[in-house]
Amino acid sequence: MLIERERHDGIRSGTITVLFRRWRQRQATAGNVYRTALGRVAVDAIDVVAAEQITEADARAAGYPSAAAAVADLRGRPGDPVYRLRVRFVEEPDPRDELAASGDLPAEELESLAGRLARLDRASGTGPWTEATLDIISRRPAVRAADLAGELGRDPAQFKLDVRKLKNLGLTVSLGTGYRISARGAAYLASRSRDR
Structure with missing residues (x-):
């Protein structure tokens, strides 16, 4: 799973606990641990949300100043589903x-x-x-x-x-x-x- 470099420190410290992804097809599964450039990251939950349903609280948990900033940063095609992933850094060795x-x-x-x-x-x-x-x-x-x-x-x-x-x-x-x-x-x- 690719995670933007600017999110690494926040995920590692626990200040970022949410990621948003616009994927044509789901590319992660709740309960799995993924190897990333920052280390191992667990996806504890994943669900589909409409872009306009992204809350201010979830945007802040994803490291954005506002929901509008989180939506503006979404990549992919506008018609593709938006996924909200609840993540945490896994400190145990691989x-x-x-x-x-x-x-x-x-x-x-x-x-x-x-x-x-x-x-x-x-x-x-x-x-x-x-x-x-x-x-x-x-x-x-x-x-x-x-x-x-x-x-x-x-x-x-x-x-x-x-x-x-x-x-x-x-x-x-x-x-x-x-x-x-x-x-x-x-x-x-x-x-x-x-x-x-």
Whole structure:
């Protein structure tokens, strides 16, 4: 979920607890925690409101001086629904970071991880991709995703989505530019090398 940089400090401190979004289709779900540029943000509630129903109190909770300012800042097409999200900053560490930092992979966990990667490969409409993706990230850390995708002959947007799946398994870490293999990913790759 994208959150404007000028809202980061307010969400982190708790002074901003509401976001307004004009979306063609709902892009968040109440009860979920989203990873954002400012950290993890929970969406506690979400509902559709007419732009003219935005209250002064909700506008202030969203960091605006008035309801009119909140409405004026809405992006998207005027006919699209306006969503009011009740949000809060989640201070606990991202479980993916903790998972990625663990280089200890017992045999049963290695087997489970190999099975999950095989399922990702089977589910792909373009064929197996996990091994080649881990390999190129291992060989070329901190290289732009578009360059890595180009080297593999892959669509950059799909490549990024696939790398996110690997990150969710704790195998990669996102950098300012590109990615690197995590401690967990290095342990997995080392085990695969031993098996060959």
